Amino acid sequence: MLTVDSDRRRRPTLDTVAAAVGVSRATVSNAYNRPDQLSSSLRERILETARSLGYAGPDPVARSLATRSSAAVGFMLPQGLSGAFSDPALSIVLDGLASTVDGHDHSLVLMPGDATGGPRPSIVARAQADVMVAYSLPDSAPALEAVAARGLPLVVIDQPVLPGSARVEVQDYVGASLAASFLLSLGHSRCAVLTFALHPDGVSGPASPQRRSAVPFRVSRDRLGGYLDTLEKAGVKPDNVPVWEARGSDRELGRLGARWLLTRTPRPSALLCASDQLAFGALQAARDLNLTVPRDVSVVGFDDVPEAAYSDPPLTTVRQPLADKGRRAGELALKLLAGGRPPRPTRLDVSLVERASTAPRA
């Protein structure tokens, strides 16, 4: 019967095993880490004895201290977990990262963020990881300084460069332009924008001109910029484009924002949504208001999460390679760990996927 004995007082150590077998501690260590350093018969005997003594292998912490490596990568999030995981895009990125990291027998330490838009510095200072990955933190988050203070290698996803760090990012600005141009080509000049947080203060609402400038989140900044610049080039004044800022990126927040946008006068004929989740919310809001998509209003998302292909109607959206992003970040992290210099930023491509949520202006 499997029993949990949490009495840690007198757990066996390498020495216990060494003494029991009658060899040196170094040899027992080798039995676990360098099988080629001892005869296989002795190794067998050691492992056997260890088992019978209830020794579960070298203690991870002591091992980390001795090797100066904790075999873990830290992941810093801009928000708490529940908010974060209602965003499938993040889940996919994280999964890509996890599988890479996991494949190299490294583990993943999660550092949820708080209202400041990143994990508390004390958390970062104490995290047992030897490389950090920052996901979409606001510019100059305190967490980033904490990483620098520790001298840990850093890879940032969807963020501005930090000297000495590796980076993977997506052509958000280009993607947003793509979306806007497409709507313009369909004749939609009365567009509205539904975006997730521009500032880390947890506020939802119409985005005033002030809030639209000096946006600390690079992704939000680039997507919003891509939309507005493109519209402007076509002669649409940014100030005339209604923008709703949702404090997060989930359906419900999207629905709320879209309801507001779709009840402006004149009603926008198309919605540019900064994420698919927000777009799904927008589809819902349209239904709530008895509007038909795309007849009454066109909707375009961003991300191309798997579900975008199955929504009602299927979503026109900007595809970005989410899983790749995570994998790349993982590879970069491992490379930095191995002592590599930070390579040039990895830029991933975006493309527009046309589905059924958009149509020429009626």
Added chain:
Amino acid sequence: MLTVDSDRRRRPTLDTVAAAVGVSRATVSNAYNRPDQLSSSLRERILETARSLGYAGPDPVARSLATRSSAAVGFMLPQGLSGAFSDPALSIVLDGLASTVDGHDHSLVLMPGDATGGPRPSIVARAQADVMVAYSLPDSAPALEAVAARGLPLVVIDQPVLPGSARVEVQDYVGASLAASFLLSLGHSRCAVLTFALHPDGVSGPASPQRRSAVPFRVSRDRLGGYLDTLEKAGVKPDNVPVWEARGSDRELGRLGARWLLTRTPRPSALLCASDQLAFGALQAARDLNLTVPRDVSVVGFDDVPEAAYSDPPLTTVRQPLADKGRRAGELALKLLAGGRPPRPTRLDVSLVERASTAPRA
């Protein structure tokens, strides 16, 4: 300018600082951990010197070794991350856990599972955590043995007892009965069941009688059992109840399963879904088939995730206190860490929430 210097060769240590200030290493340690042990002027001087030397505080690994505590809780998942986080119920639980753990300056180490229905034992053996939380692993997952081998305290969520471990669980069987009784009371005797994985082998499809028995996931077992037993008591033979087993718990899998169930002849007049996500998929499937919920078919979910109140139609479902579950697990973990004996299992209540996805049989 914030710069990342990942050159870890010559980082300052406690000794460096001690030497610079001209005090003993113990005193510097105290400056960080026991401010009351030295004069505040000296402490100030030490901290100042540390800062100027680029010393970011005691190394977490060394500290862990010395204190025999790594200030981290490990979270073992039954599946990979992306699958896991498409399940909002899990996100909420995890968030509850994280906030508790985080509030005590502990971090969270994630151990994603693989095809075996849990993390690989090697991952568990090397994880730097001093208490483990297992979430809905199958009975006798290898990961659990690895935990036992290390002698780490364990708290299990939604799983059978393990001697020596703490446990938090929900009255799944009762909840499932509630749902089934409710449908029966509305006159639905032709019910079908849409459940998530009964076995960890990643198979989706109609669940044969063999697959319905010896189910290793406690939650699946209890919910399915609650449904079928209740129906049987009302005279409905379990063998006549179609059951679809989805390999995971997301909308798309739910939609697939529901499509199959709703195209049986005779068509079921009600669907018992083991999670809200599956139920949302079922609502979608009904729409796809031009069926109106609840007129043509009633649907009941399980979990009561926030979105259940907003779906179209709003979902009748079994409520379980998800965030509580996570928080409780966190508290238990911390209590075990503090040396407490495992308390009696925490059982959380369930209740039925009636919304608009159910109606009397036509």
Added chain:
DNA sequence: TGGCGTGGCTGAAGCGCTTCAGTCATGCTG
């Protein structure tokens, strides 16, 4: 026979920190 490469094992020096039993002034009490 002497020299030498080699496989198999060990001793001991760390890794960077915490902690606890002291030491030593200092000020207070009676």
Added chain:
DNA sequence: CAGCATGACTGAAGCGCTTCAGCCACGCCA
């Protein structure tokens, strides 16, 4: 003024492991 708390600081013993320079015996070659 002896006696004694008290506050401030230190020395040294670990925490459990990795690693590397050796050491030793053995067999092989010339």
